[in-house]
Amino acid sequence: MINVRSNHARRTALAAVLGGATLALLSGCMVGPDYQRPADTRSTHFDAQAEQKLEHVPNDGAPSVAYDAHIDTDWWTLFHSPRLDGVVKLAIEGNRDLDAANATIAQANEAIAAAGGALQPQVAFGAQAGRQRTGFGTGRSTSNVYAVGPSVSFDLDLFGGTRRRIEEATALADLERHRFDAAYLTVTGEVATQAIQFASARAQIAAVNDLIATDRHNLALVSSAKQYGSATSADIALAQSQLAQDETLLPPLEQQRDVARHALSVLAGKGPADWVPPDFGLADFTLPAALPLSLPSELARQRPDILAAEAQLHAASAAVGVATADRYPHLQLSGALTQASAGAGVGTLWNLFGGLAGPLFDGGTLKANQRGAADAYDASMARYQQTVVIALGQVADVLQAISHDADGYAAQGRALDAAETSLRLSQQGFAAGDASVLAVLDAQRARQRALVGQIQARTAQYLDAVQLAVALGGQSGEAFLRKAPHEPSLLTQGNTSRSP
Template sequence: MKSHARFINGPQFKNTFGAIAALVFLTACTVGPDYQMQPPSTSQHYDQQAEQRLGQNGEKRIQLGRKVNGDWWTAFQSPKLDKVVRRAIDGNLELVAADATIRQAASSVAAAEGALYPQVDFGAQAGRQRVHTAKEPSVSNFYAIGPRVGFDLDAFGGNKRLVEQQEAFTDLQKHRYEAAYLTLTGSVASQALLVASANAQMQAVEKLLANDQKNLELVRMAHANGTTTQIDVSLAETRLAQDRTLLPPLAQQRDSARHALSILTGKGPGDWIAPDFDLAEFVLPANVPVSVPSEMAHDRPDVLQAEAELHMASAAVGVATANLYPHVTLSASLAQAASGNGGAALWGFAAGLAGPIFDGGTLKAERQAAVEGYNATLAGYQQTVITSFGQVADTLQAINHDAEENLAQEDALRAAETSLQLNRQAFTQGENSILQVLEAERAYQQALLGRIRVKTAQYLDTVRLYVALGGNSVGTFEQRVAYREGQKPSYQ
């Protein structure tokens, strides 16, 4: 249904304007659902067995009910790691791209908000026309120039819902930035630990190879003296060759991790070389704060992303609902016009009302589609929350099993160390051969290598726990804005 009125004046103008005003007053509302924040989860535990084991007084490793504060990676007490992480935050190109995407989304909000205000433009027209009359035709020039104003009353809030949708999209981009920040800091810490672990393991392997070489030389001497067989020589050569294969993969792990650190800081491996890390410079956090599930769900950027998507889906239902109702517009113009030798000032006022009568069910179907889209997004949000709980539970159990493996590895190392001391003592007393001493040294080095790997797993799983808990990354975009505006951000 459409109706238009032009050049209304006098009582007719008053009556028409009053009818439109009454219509707007009666129908002015924002249709569709008003979005409500999702209630916190009722879950109070991730994995009770792991929480009890890690939270007991004897070997307390976590503080359940506490939140991560500050820069989480500083808990490892490595100034070198802190420096590299800050360099990555400043130079990482994914964060730069996410920053630009947020500003792009904010501009889209401003563009959508423009529809809530009157639209004013300027028009001009000029030409030459021929006028036919009954007596004599005439040819004259004409022109018209003046402003025009148009205003969508948005009686049912369709434009407001579009603005709401764009604002939710901006929130989504902010949380994507926070997710990228969290991933970045976790990746830098993990790669630094891999460099340190590779260096420590390579040192242990080099000592192992030195022992293998000594063992081989002694076996060859014994074979030359006729006290051993060629089989023993072959076994010693095989052991040395096999242990040499341990070094290249460790060197590759170290080099790949260093290259990854360069890329994470926004540089090519040839433009910036990451520093070497020593495993001894890291301290395993004694007590990791672990927030309860009902609080953690809103500390993780991926959960907040899912909620922003849910908000967008809710606003989309409002937009589709508003499309079911009439659309009311007002427009006015004022022009100075002239034709031939005469001129006049012309003004006009128009009101438009357009509403659906028959569309084959398109608009209702679109609204139903928006409703189902909301339901699907809600299920996705709930799944994201549950998945986040599972990730924390997995990491807690990993830390728990790391602790068990570390105890076993410590026992193995002590046993190997005791065996080495006894063999050395026996050798000095002439009770055994140097080959037995070297074999005990080799067993000790292998146990030491195993302990390094277990320690690395403990460090890496602790990093994963901080990341799984959100790493205090919510709000980091505001820190970047403060930095861009010349203020000192909290991470510096």
């Protein structure tokens, strides 16, 4: 009769716990704010003046902009340079910064899995053994004791604190993915920039070498003319001065070329002595006739730094939910099944509990944590909005630069045309006996200087086209991330691989 009542009591207790758990699950909710994406920017233009000017560019050789257009492929293919495509691909595969960012994403994904594990039952195993003495006087006895068995606990996450932690971890993983995209965009943009700088330096070096050759020829002619009395020492000094001045142009250009070459090696994950990039020339690039320009409202959906700021905002929103849930009770179920022995007796013990615990007085700590999380959210919102404003400003700056580049290139074209006309007339005059050879050489020198200016103007157009693609967000590196978990990167294959 006693056993029947005991079993009935256990069944009643078990039913009460299960009923309470069911009620908690049915009535459970997630406290804290549900994240809402920030509203799109109200800006309809980056810079209305520059956009209007670039819509129909009259200058030959200057690109216009194609509004509300998107780059369907990798953005650097706009320049139609197979050499550039090859070096960019090598950099994507070999750059150490991208490999580190990729590993950080894997770490963030594991943090999501770790946070999600709290929603599953927690099963543990315990065992203990010992020897004990019980009783007093002649009734004392010594025996071996042991207990072994599993235990299970489960937090019902009544107010969604765990789910908010998962949401926060997911947002932080998104943050790392967007940071990878930013690094991917930086690397590819820097490769294109350094390749153009390399090509520009080589072109300018060639033009300056021609200029120096003309100066030396000029000096030789003046020196010869002085022997016959048709030139003075002042003429020789002037020719020497021109040669010396033009020779100073060469070392900075050679340094620019070498720095760009070394930068391309480093971007590809190679030492400058281990890998040399191809000899880029300006002829390897084609300036796009029309540059894609997305709308300001789309900038926040494609630019990595804005998306990263939004991910931080999302994580801050979830953190408010976590801090709010910490102020409410936690309902936890736990149970254990133990095989135990004390002396000669062996038996099976089990228990099942439902526990409800919540704060009553904590000195204001939890409330302060909640307010602090709300303040952090406000700070993240301000940083997000500032990031958007900065991005709009950067695109506006590049659009103005492209507009000014068009004017500069047109002016350099006119200067080169004028110099070539002067050279042609000087050559015709020399043939007719109306001009000296020095006049022809000076005209050649002026043409070489105009050619250097035109190379610099064209370089500016290429570089600002790269800057526009980068400022608009380019294209993400998602394809590079499509690997199996813990798959060795292209950098580590054949050397060392990550341990699973």
